[in-house]
Amino acid sequence: xxSNAKELAEKRLARLMAAMNLEEPDKVPLxxxxxxxxxxxxxxxxxxxxxxxxxxxxxxxxxxxxxxxxWPFAASVSGLDGRVFNVAFSEFPDISINLTFITGPMHxxxxxxxxxxxxxxxxxxxxxxxxxxxxMEADEYDKLIEDPVKFIAETVLPRxxxxxxxxxxxxxxxxxLGTEISKFNAMMMQTVGLMQELGYPAMALGGAYAPLxxxxxxxxxxxxxxxDIRRYPDKVKAATEALVEPxxxxxxxxxxxxxxxxxxxLHLNEYLSPKLYKEFYWPTLKEVIVxxxxxxxxxxxxxxxxxxxHLETILExxxxxxxxxxxxxxxxxxxxxxxxxxxxxGGIPMGLIVGGTPAQIDEYVKNLLEKVKxxxxxxxxxxxxxxxxxxxxxxxxxxIEAVEKYG
Amino acid sequence: MLDEILKSxxxxxxxxxxxxxxxxxxxxxxxxxxxxxxxxxxxEVGARFEKGEYFLSELILGGEIFKQIMEFTLPKIKxxxxxxIGKIVLGTVKExxxxxGKDIFKVFAEASGFEVIDIGIDxxxxxxxxxxxEHKPDIVGMSCLITAGVTSMKKTVDKLxxxxxxxxxxxxxxxxxxxxxxxxxxxxxxxADDAAKGVRLCKQLIGVEG
Numbered sequence: 295x296x297s298n299a300k301e302l303a304e305k306r307l308a309r310l311m312a313a314m315n316l317e318e319p320d321k322v323p324l325x326x327x328x329x330x331x332x333x334x335x336x337x338x339x340x341x342x343x344x345x346x347x348x349x350x351x352x353x354x355x356x357x358x359x360x361x362x363x364x365w366p367f368a369a370s371v372s373g374l375d376g377r378v379f380n381v382a383f384s385e386f387p388d389i390s391i392n393l394t395f396i397t398g399p400m401h402x403x404x405x406x407x408x409x410x411x412x413x414x415x416x417x418x419x420x421x422x423x424x425x426x427x428x429x430m431e432a433d434e435y436d437k438l439i440e441d442p443v444k445f446i447a448e449t450v451l452p453r454x455x456x457x458x459x460x461x462x463x464x465x466x467x468x469x470x471l472g473t474e475i476s477k478f479n480a481m482m483m484q485t486v487g488l489m490q491e492l493g494y495p496a497m498a499l500g501g502a503y504a505p506l507x508x509x510x511x512x513x514x515x516x517x518x519x520x521x522d523i524r525r526y527p528d529k530v531k532a533a534t535e536a537l538v539e540p541x542x543x544x545x546x547x548x549x550x551x552x553x554x555x556x557x558x559x560l561h562l563n564e565y566l567s568p569k570l571y572k573e574f575y576w577p578t579l580k581e582v583i584v585x586x587x588x589x590x591x592x593x594x595x596x597x598x599x600x601x602x603x604h605l606e607t608i609l610e611x612x613x614x615x616x617x618x619x620x621x622x623x624x625x626x627x628x629x630x631x632x633x634x635x636x637x638x639x640g641g642i643p644m645g646l647i648v649g650g651t652p653a654q655i656d657e658y659v660k661n662l663l664e665k666v667k668x669x670x671x672x673x674x675x676x677x678x679x680x681x682x683x684x685x686x687x688x689x690x691x692x693x694i695e696a697v698e699k700y701g
Numbered sequence: 702m703l704d705e706i707l708k709s710x711x712x713x714x715x716x717x718x719x720x721x722x723x724x725x726x727x728x729x730x731x732x733x734x735x736x737x738x739x740x741x742x743x744x745e746v747g748a749r750f751e752k753g754e755y756f757l758s759e760l761i762l763g764g765e766i767f768k769q770i771m772e773f774t775l776p777k778i779k780x781x782x783x784x785x786i787g788k789i790v791l792g793t794v795k796e797x798x799x800x801x802g803k804d805i806f807k808v809f810a811e812a813s814g815f816e817v818i819d820i821g822i823d824x825x826x827x828x829x830x831x832x833x834x835e836h837k838p839d840i841v842g843m844s845c846l847i848t849a850g851v852t853s854m855k856k857t858v859d860k861l862x863x864x865x866x867x868x869x870x871x872x873x874x875x876x877x878x879x880x881x882x883x884x885x886x887x888x889x890x891x892x893a894d895d896a897a898k899g900v901r902l903c904k905q906l907i908g909v910e911g
């Protein structure tokens with residue numbers, strides 16, 4: 295059994311690596327669905343999934359046993375993006391990498407205003423949600439530009455987190471946060487063990503962030519930032535440039551845990567016209583990606599929403615740089631543009647899995663794979679990995695079976 | 702003057718647009734006419750978005766300029782009635798706490814002449830039902846960002862059916878993760894994943910040219 299699991303993991307890893315290296319794998323790899331359906335499948339509330347690691351692990355095990363795939367990318371960790379904390383701790387690589395995900399217990403400890411957790415601000419059945427906010431004034435860009443880490447750690451976080459409001463509160467909060475980090479890391483170790491038992495490749499995932507997203511998501515709020523771009527363009531641009539170094543320090547700290555793949559989820563890409571994208575978003579994001587590639591990482595970028603208008607800019611990256619994971623961009627068109635240069639990931643609309651029938655899913659996967667399978671360099675995945683708790687399980691099965699048949 | 706205001710809004714010249722609108726009113730201009738011009742400008746911003754010339758950032762900035770001009774224009778119109786083309790009850794569905802999509806849609810719907818009753822975020826099904834009973838809207842607009850919202854939309858449509866209210870309203874769903882199959886699944890009448898399309902469809906739903 296153990297050797298079988300090991301073999302299976304190697305086979306799955308080879309499949310993924312072939313796709314990432316722009317080769318044709320034995321079968322199109324599937325990154326499976328996850329999200330709310332994982333706890334729901336075991337009768338757990340979202341609250342239990344976020345706050346009880348033992349139950350969460352068991353739920354993950356049940357789900358991954360019954361709905362196997364090559365890469366359970368969306369079926370693990372129940373934390374929300376914490377990149378502002380990564381930057382705040384970027385001078386301390388051993389700490390910085392532990393805050394990529396802010397879990398429910400960490401959220402409680404911080405008392406932050408960025409997240410909403412089930413059983414806390416929202417009902418026990420709700421998904422944890424990021425809403426961000428505005429914790430920096432428009433006239434504070436100079437401070438951000440001058441010393442981004444100092445400004446974020448000493449000015450922004452005390453505003454964004456009730457339990458960091460004063461140095462005295464912060465002392466206790468940091469001790470408690472350390473305890474939660476230890477618990478979370480222990481759970482991650484157990485998760486890795488579980489993955490190995492179930493025959494999944496152990497891939498340590500690193501991370502980075504687009505500098506403009508850091509400002510939009512954690513400092514100014516999306517709407518304010520979009521207005522700032524028009525009102526104070528030079529300041530915004532200088533701020534993105536100032537954030538590259540701390541983001542790189544955080545990203546490169548993952549070398550210490552042996553990560554070779556860095557994940558960057560994008561947010562504002564779809565909001566911007568090509569002109570604004572090329573001026574305010576892409577230059578510093580590109581710099582982060584290229585520097586990671588030069589340091590031996592592969593990078594996986596999640597292009598949220600529709601990225602059609604900016605597709606060609608991806609070709610400015612070095613060939614084989616990594617994986618372009620698309621949410622709503624047509625992957626057939628994307629593959630046409632990026633063929634031989636970038637591994638393309640995505641293709642399954644979550645609406646189809648939630649609202650479609652097994653026959654429709656079979657037909658859809660068949661048609662899609664006919665177009666994107668030839669030549670390799672493709673990973674099939676839901677456009678967004680989080681399946682609602684009422685997702686019909688026969689539809690998830692149908693997806694897996696269709697990939698078996700046509701992959 | 703009105704032409705210049707229209708152009709400034711459409712071209713996203715925030716300061717210019719607001720300055721000229723103020724000058725226009727200070728010089729004795731007709732606030733009703735200014736309102737109409739601002740609405741036309743927003744219509745053009747929406748049209749450019751649908752053509753792929755404009756992006757979300759322009760929708761948000763356009764909405765911001767419109768709101769700022771309305772702040773000093775609408776009080777001057779009170780007394781005279783502002784004609785509405787229809788009424789929308791709008792909310793982000795249960796278990797979803799995001800407001801950005803709903804808020805962008807709201808500005809554009811209002812700019813198109815709809816009266817919008819905003820019932821907030823994380824809105825329980827019953828609250829939609831009550832709002833429909835109370836306000837008797839032409840349209841119910843439901844917004845969501847997260848995928849879990851999709852099932853909340855379905856439950857809300859079901860609740861409206863149970864209450865016998867489904868046939869008295871048109872239902873449109875909106876948000877980044879809705880599409881045709883989500884529309885089918887929820888039993889809504891229309892779907893949109895951007896505000897400009899959403900408002901155009903709302904006009905169609907009530908038989909006003911979109």
